Amino acid sequence: MPDKDSCATNPRTGDVIVEAQGLTKVFANGVKALDDFSLTVCQGEVVVVIGPSGSGKSTFLRCLNGLEEIDAGRIVIDGVELNHSKKNRRAIRTEVGMVFQSFNLFPHMTVLGNINLAQELVRGKTRGDATDTTMALLDKVGMAERADSYPAQLSGGQQQRVAIARALAMHPKVMLFDEATSALDPEVIGEVLGVMADLAREGMTMIVVTHEMGFAREAGDRVVFMEHGAMVEQGPVEPFFDAPAHERTQTFLQQIV
């Protein structure tokens, strides 16, 4: 389990940036989505979260971003605690970029408008400055020539790449990917995973919920296996996949690989 010391001693990573302790989340229908779940993530680390559906992976990401309220536990991101303070909550949301399974682009705005919006409203940038950032990001995800298209005119893979650019436009310190490729056609999954792998190489701190084990092996630093809202096992990528310690992990990996 990484802590302050192991973050500092690992040459690939920096200080602790995400600290989640004892998270518990019970939904109104009585389902316990998170059960005393803790995770520490170092700067520049790519953590891949896997597990069967309903294991609380997505809920965990949504709690990190303040989209769900936690019932117990503590979340600190880059030194700011996520609590009832509206100021902290907004600060964390601007520092944490989130990419959704269903893209969630704003359909009434062009690609450019989608990415400019928060830069102008939250960061207070002028139209020109925001557009410069946007075009640079679109270039990075290979979507520069579609800046004036509306989301409905794009394919799923293109929409997801725009959604990634939209999250990056706030210069987040942490990026959360909530099954970013699950809603995509098989042949366009690669283009989105490619963009994500590039980000990982550039040193972005990422927490990735995914079923793409190939991506986990290639770009991940650490794998976390969850079930019933709790952590079953975690470890560096290679040993985790080659020799999982826990029996439940072994059966899960056998089923999906």
Next chain:
Amino acid sequence: MHWDVIYRNIDYFLIGPFPKAKLPALALLVIVAVMLFLALRWLKEVIHDTHLSVVETKPTPMQRIVLYLGTPLLLTGLWFLVLEPMYPEPLFDTCWDAIDNFDRLGGITMSIILAALGIFGAFWVGLVVGLMRQSKRRIFKYPSMAYIEVIRGVPLIMLIFWFFFLAPMLLGQAMPKFWTTLVAFIIFTSAYIAEIVRAGIQSLPSGQTEAARGTGLSGIQSMMFVILPQALRNMIPSFVNQFVSLTKDTSLASIIGVNELFLSANQVNQRELTAPMEVFTTIAVMYFVICYVLTATSRRLERQMARYQARDR
């Protein structure tokens, strides 16, 4: 058949008992209002030369100054340099004369004015009540819920009467009948608009709010820039339903003596006594034309706002 009755009384159908001598002044007022509208639209277009996305219509501070100072200047210029020299009589007195005779205006003109102001007022009041209904804060939520439930539970005709008798008690003097009915129309329709607004907002996928809030937008910002622009478009058909029925309900204003199309027609009918069928057929056509224009306009608006929608959806 006595269609000549209609022909002889057509002016009464159009403007009611409004004195014909004041018509030029009324026309002038309308012209000034149209010019004001066109000037504002022109200025808006000059400033917002692109209109691709919502944020792209945010003017810079300099442009704001031009808009807020330039518009009054332009209109004052129009008034003193163009209209005043052109018109034979003192312009201000003439216009004031028309306004002074407003309570004698009737016929289809009054119906249209009632409907237009009612729609305008009901939209804004309904939007605010609908947003309050959506709020998590009890201080907003419960009053708006009570408002919606109470108003939807009473007939419009009762509301009109109620305001007619309540206003003198509250104000100490009688409220003009025109304003009494207008307030009743706005309050009645806004309760329905509020429910349309609530349904429209709820019908949007929650991912839209999450994506907006997730990038750090405040609740108000995500409502203004992400949720409402999409939701309002989906609400248009329901709005039109409500507005068409309000337009027809303006005929209820006749029961407390507001001289609108229905009352004017009834007066003509009782004066002539020979052609009830012709008179009421005429106003039926007139009501139909107003409502048809309303639905046709909304269809156009809907198409315009749908330009971003999927081609394959």
